[in-house]
Each structure stands twice: as structure tokens, then as C-alpha cells.
Amino acid sequence: MSEKKSYGLLKGKRGIVFGPLDESSIGWQIALSAYGEGATLAISNVQIALRVGKVMELAKLCGDAPVIACDATNNEEIDAAFKQLKEEFGPVDFIIHSIGMSQNIRKSLPYEALNYDWYLRTLDVSAVSLHRILTSALKNDAIKNGGSVVAMTYIAAQRNYSSYSDMGDAKSLLESIARSYGTRLAERGIRINTVSQSPTYTRAGSGIENFDKMYDYADRVSPLGNASAEECGDYVVTLLSDLTRKVTMQNLYHDGGYSSMGMTIPMLHLFHAALQNEELAKEAGL
Ligand SMILES: NC(=O)c1ccc[n+]([C@@H]2O[C@H](COP(=O)([O-])OP(=O)(O)OC[C@H]3O[C@@H](n4cnc5c(N)ncnc54)[C@H](O)[C@@H]3O)[C@@H](O)[C@H]2O)c1
Numbered sequence: 001m002s003e004k005k006s007y008g009l010l011k012g013k014r015g016i017v018f019g020p021l022d023e024s025s026i027g028w029q030i031a032l033s034a035y036g037e038g039a040t041l042a043i044s045n046v047q048i049a050l051r052v053g054k055v056m057e058l059a060k061l062c063g064d065a066p067v068i069a070c071d072a073t074n075n076e077e078i079d080a081a082f083k084q085l086k087e088e089f090g091p092v093d094f095i096i097h098s099i100g101m102s103q104n105i106r107k108s109l110p111y112e113a114l115n116y117d118w119y120l121r122t123l124d125v126s127a128v129s130l131h132r133i134l135t136s137a138l139k140n141d142a143i144k145n146g147g148s149v150v151a152m153t154y155i156a157a158q159r160n161y162s163s164y165s166d167m168g169d170a171k172s173l174l175e176s177i178a179r180s181y182g183t184r185l186a187e188r189g190i191r192i193n194t195v196s197q198s199p200t201y202t203r204a205g206s207g208i209e210n211f212d213k214m215y216d217y218a219d220r221v222s223p224l225g226n227a228s229a230e231e232c233g234d235y236v237v238t239l240l241s242d243l244t245r246k247v248t249m250q251n252l253y254h255d256g257g258y259s260s261m262g263m264t265i266p267m268l269h270l271f272h273a274a275l276q277n278e279e280l281a282k283e284a285g286l
Pocket of ligand 1: 071196199206
């Protein structure tokens, strides 16, 4: 296998990645890409994920990166994490938020029958946690002036994807928090962006109803095909590098062109042909 090319884009930079669980995780691939580009890393996840996931393996692959246990919905744990991070590294150059979870999706509850305790938990874990992390990083002086923050999101923040359920609301909130915090972070030259990624087979992703069909549809409609987690890692590295100093408060699509597409001619023909089959059309609810 050929060695992956490194441009040294993050040489001398230090950062923390919240959310890698196993090699399928987007956060895992971001960590590997950032390390490959010369960054020094710390990795964080909730205690339970450190036990059931493969985080220690990732830490080894990233030059024995320190692993920091932290529930991103718990202010005390976040503060303790940034204190520990500062002791290890001093203030960091970048923070990655790659965290998401919906109990309503896990339990396949329809949007019209959400469990509201779980709904609030979805918003807290998947969106408010970004606010908590930023607030704690600033309070603890744990991020450098001129730093960069990236949070992972999905196009269901802008469009209706029925099976994405309460995660669509969480992603809208996440993107809004990135904008609202953007001006405040900019006072210190810190930029913040959300990256809207293609459907990706991960633990969180695969739990979504009809995920395989969503994946397949997006892959066929996107002119460049779905973007993989590895490709996402490479893209995110550019946003952490000095080459993107004036990019902030953006929601950036990393999706093979999917977000700019309407319909493709082959899909149009397929749809039309399927509609001629009355039984099939009825079964699909059309
Ligand atoms: N998989 C996709 O199709 C897809 C597409 C676009 C965006 N995203 C986003 O990418 C990000 C990463 O998800 P993924 O798909 O790699 O799945 P993943 O399951 O690998 O990662 C989600 C992580 O969130 C962590 N987490 C859950 N609760 C937490 C808490 N309280 N505190 C700290 N961490 C917690 C989990 O332990 C897990 O490591 C999420 O924001 C997700 O919504 C995923």
C-alpha cells in the first residue's frame, strides 16, 4: 500500500478531537488526517465509549495521544478536560466536535411521538455540547488566538429528511450555535465552521432508519459520489491549517456536490419507470 502523502499542513499545531469511537467514526479519520499532517493530538470521548470503543488504539496510531474522558453535556467534566489539556499542551490551535446521538432514533420513535426527555438529550449531546465546549475552552484560556473550530453536521439541518427525526433539529441548532459564537470567537481571530458530510457508515449513522437507502440515493445523485470519512478527514485538515484563516461562520458541504443537485436524468427515468408499476408505486406510498 502506498504511503499517504503529507503536506505538513498542521506541523507545530496542537488540538483535541471530541468523538472518535472506532475506525468508522468521522472523528477517527479526522484525527488520523490531522496527525498525518503533523499535528499533536489529544482525543476525547465519554467514559463508556473509552471502554467499548477502540479509542486507545487510535491514541497509539496518533503518537500516544493523551486520551481524556469527558461527557460533553457535563460542564464540570468539560472544564476538567480543558484543564488537563492545557497542562499537557498549553492552549490548543484547534478543536473538533464530532459528537452526536439520538435515543429517539435508536429506539425508532417517529417524529410525531418523540420522547421529550430524549429529545432534549439529543439537542444537548449533539448541539448544546458545542456551546459548552467553546465556553469552557475560552474560560480556561485553552484555545489560542487564531485557532480553528470545526463541528460535524448534516444537510437535514436545512432540508426535511424524515428518518433523520430529531437529529435534524439538533443539526440546525448546532449550525446556529456556530454562527452565534462566530463573531465572539472572531474577536480573538478564532474561526468556526460546520462541515456537512455525506451519509457515512458509522455507529451513529447506521442507526438511522433506511440509512442504506439514503446512502445509496445520495451516492447516485452526487456528481462525485458520496464523500468517505477518510476524505472528510482530509478536508477538515484544510480548515485547521493556516490556508483558511478568513473562513468562518460557514456551513461547508463535503458531499460530492449532492447539496447543489436537483435530479439526475437517470434517476428521473428510474422514478418515471417505477411509477408505471402500480403495485410498486402503491407500496412506496406514491
Ligand atoms: N455518519 C453520518 O452519516 C454523518 C453524516 C453527517 C454528519 N455526521 C456527524 O458526524 C459526527 C460524528 O458521528 P459519526 O457518524 O462519526 O458516528 P460515531 O458514532 O462514530 O460518533 C459519535 C460520537 O459521539 C460520542 N458521544 C455521544 N454522546 C456523547 C457525550 N455525551 N459526550 C461526548 N461524546 C459523546 C459517541 O461516543 C461517539 O464516539 C456527528 O456529529 C454526526 O452527526 C455523521
